[in-house]
Amino acid sequence: MEDKLNAAWRDERLYHFDESASRDEVYSIDTPPPTASGSLHVGHMFSYTQTDVVARFQRMRGKKVFYPLGWDDNGLPTERRVQNYYGVRCDPSQPYDPNYTPPQKPAKNQRDWDAISRRNFIELCEKLTVEDEKVFEDLFTRLGLSVDWRQTYRTIDDESRAASQRAFLRDVRSGNAYTAEAPTLWDVSFRTAVAQAELEAKERPGAYHRYPFFTQTGEPVFIETTRPELLPACVALVAHPEDERYKPLFGTTVRSPLFDVDVEVKAHSLADPEKGSGIAMICTFGDMTDVTWWRELQLPTRALIGRDGRFLRETPEWITTETGRENYQRLAGKTVHSAKEAVVDLLREHNLLDGEPKPITHAVHFYEKGDKPLEVVTSRQWYIRNGGRDADRRAELIERGRNIDWHPGFMRARYENWVEGLNGDWLISRQRFFGVPIPVWYRLDDEGEPDYENPILPEESQLPVDPSSEPAPGFSEELRGVPGGFTGEHDVLDTWATSSLTPQIAGKWERDNEFFTRVFPYDLRPQGHDIIRTWLFSTVVRAHSLHDSVPWTNTAISGWILDPDRKKMSKSKGNVVVPDDVLEKFGTDAVRYWAASAKLGADTAFEEAQMKIGRRLAIKLLNASKFALAQGVTEAHIVTGERGAEVVTEPLDRALLAALREVIQQATEHFENYDYARALQITESFFWQFTDDYVELVKDRAYGGRGEAPQASAHAALATALDKLLRLFAPVLPFATDEVWRWWRKGSVHAAAWPEPEELDDVAGSAALLDSVGEALTGIRRAKSDAKVKQRTEIISARITGPQEQVGQIESALGDICAATKARSLELVTEWEAAQEITVSQVELASQE
C-alpha cells in the first residue's frame, strides 16, 4: 500500500510547488538539511513527520506549500566520515592526483592512511555524501514526507557556495563582517578556531595549586590556580576592588616565583573574593575571563601556547633572569599536560607549593566535537557582527526573536538567554579543508607580508571562487606568494555561516529574485531545541543584516527522542533503533501517529506502545471505511451545505454531524496554532465514538431494516462523516486515508480541501444527543456484561431512567438503540428530581439458546 501510494503521489506531482503563486497564497518551510554523513535515527522520523503534518494541513487549506529539503554535507562531520570510511587524510601540501583511487579497505592504523591533496579529498567528500544522501531520501520518501524533491540543495554545491560567499561579501561591504587579530578559542587537536556557539562545558577534575608571588619587601601573596603551568604567561594579579585584603596592593608590583617576572596588582570586579585566595593571576591566555581582563585592563600579551598545543620552544623574552630562563627550559616544547607537571615539580623543588593541590571538579570549555580542552591563542580571524560586542545590535536581534512566533512559546527564552550571554562576535573562519572558502585575497607588500586590512574581493558574478586555486582579480597566478603579488585566504567558513543561509539558498536568492520574494520571509522554521543558539540564531543574524527582516514568522521546536528508559539515545549506549525496522514492524502511518501525538518541544520516549495504537487506528479506519462503503455509500451521498441536507432526517444522524462539526472547528483551530497533537487527539476521540457507538447503532438502518428514508439518512451521515474524517486524518495518516479515498473518490485526499465547519451548518442537530444515547447504550451493555452473556443476547424489556431532556434525546433514537441492543422493548422513565444521570435497570434478558 505504501509503495503504491508513494508512486502515485510522485506520478501525480502532488507536492510540487506552484511557482506562479503569489506570496499570500504560499506557505513556505525552511527545513533542516540533515547532516548526510550522520546516521539515520528515529529522531529524524519524529521531527520531520511533525513538520510534514503541518505542511499537509497547510496544503489542504489551499496554500501553495514550498517544502524543499536540502543536505548539509559541508564541514567537519563529512571530513571525519570520509577519513574513516576510506582511510585517508587531507594533506594540502600533496599534489592533486587525477587518477587517485582510495584503498579497498581503510588501513587499521591512522598513520598508514593515504595522505591526499585537498582536491582529491574534496572529491571523495562529494562522492560519499551523494551516496549518503540517497539513503536519507529513501527513508524520507518512505516516511511519506510531502517534500518537493525538485527543490533540493546541498550546502556544498555551487549554488550554496555562491550564496554563502555572496552573503559574506555583502556583509564585508556593509561592515557586518570584518577580520581582526584577536584572542580566539582554539582546538589543538583539530587545529582550528572555534566559535562560542560550538562550545561545550564539561565537568572535569582539576586542582587548586597554591603558591606565592612576592612583594618588593619580600612578603608572599598567595594565589590559587587550576592552571599553574601558565605562571610564565602571567601579566598581572587581580582582586576585587572592594576586597580589603588586597586593597593596599593595588598598583604595586609583585614578582612571580620561578620566572622572576614583575607584574602589577590590578583591581577588577570580575575577580571573585570567594574563589581560592581571592586574588588570581591573569595569564594571556588561560580562558575567556583572562581575555576580558586583558582587554579591559589593557595588559600586554604573553603568548606561550602554540597552535599545536605545546609551549614555545624558545624562552620568551620577558623572562630575563638566569634562573627564570633555566626554569623555562624545563617546560619548553611540552604539551600543556606535561608542562603542568613540570611547573609543579619546580614549585616543589623550590619549596614554593603551599600544601598539596586541592582536587576540585570544574567546568572546562571544549569544542563540542573535540576531546581536549580549548586553549586561547591569538590569531587573525574573520568575524560577523552578532550583537556580542554591540548592545544596540543585541537589542535588535532580541526584538527579531520577538517578531517570530515560537511553538512552544517558552523556547524563546533560550534564544534570549543565548543572545544576552554572547561575549563576542561570531567567529566564522575555520582552518579546515572541506568547506566554503572565504572568498578573499590579500596583497603582499615588498617584504611579502599580507595586507589584511585591505582584502581583495571578487565580483559577485565570479562566485563561487576558490582563492587558493584561482588568482586574485587583476593578478595572474604567477604572482601568488610573490612579494608585490597576492596570497589567497586558506580558511573556510564555519558551516553555520552557510547553513544560516538555507532560506536564501532554497529560495534562489539572487538567482531568481522573483521566486525569492514569493517565499521569503518563510512561514515556518522547524528544528530541534539543541540548535537554537547555532542554526536558528545564525539564520536570524544573516536575515537581519542581509534583508533587514526576520527569516521566518514561525518556528516550531521539536523535542528530543529518548529511549523507553528516558535516556538519550546514542550509539555508544547501543540503544539506537533503526528507522527502517520500525517502519517495517508498525507501518508508516503508525510511526507518524507516534510522532504526531507528541507536542512540539516535548522530549518524547521512543514508545512502541504508542505506535501500536497508531497502527490500530489506521487499521480501524480502513475497516470502518470498508463497512460504510459496503453499504453502497458514494460521493453523491455526502452532505455539503444545503446539498443533501434534507435527506438527513434522523436526529441521531444529525447529532453525529453536529459533533463532527464541532470536531472540525476545534481541530482546525489547534492546527492553526501548530498544536497538531491536540487536533489529532480530538479527531481520534470522535472517530472512536463514531465506530463504537454510532456505527453500531445505525447498522440496522443502514442495511435497510427500517425503510428507505431512515436508510438514506444513515447513508448520508456515513458518507459525510467518512468524507470529513479522511480529510481530518490525512495529515497524520497519509497512507490509510488516501488508500480509502481512492476506493470511492477521484484524485488524492492530499489534494482535497480541509473541511470547514460551515459545510455542516444545515444538518447540525444536538451533539449532546449522541452522548445521551451513548450512555444508554453503555448501560445496556453493562447489564449484559454483568450477566456474562453475549452482547447479542436479546432483551425482553428494560427501563431507562434519567432527566427529562436526556430521556427525550434517547427517545428520538429509540429504534436504533433497540436494534443495536436486540431489545424487544425499552421503557423510558423521566426522573424529575432525583438522579441526574441516565441509568438502566430491570433488564430482563431472553434465555440463551
Add this chain to the structure above:
RNA sequence: GGAUCCGUAGCUCAGUUGGUUAGAGCGCUCGCUUCACACGCGAGAGGUCGAUGGUUCGAGUCCAUUCGGAUCCA
C-alpha cells in the same frame, strides 16, 4: 549563579482563558468467534492532581514558598 520546562491512575500522557462527580491509551480484572475489524468487541477496578500556604463563592489550572526530575545560559 541566572533562566526555562516537568511532577495528574501501575506506565505514557491530555486537561484550552480558574467553574459541577479529574480524562485517554496501554497494562490489569471479567466477559464475548457480534454478518467492517481477534491487528477485534463489550464491561470493570484504579487518582487526597509532588508538598505547604495564599487569592477566590469556587484552584489540577492563578500567586508565594518548598521538595524532586530535566534542560538552557553563565
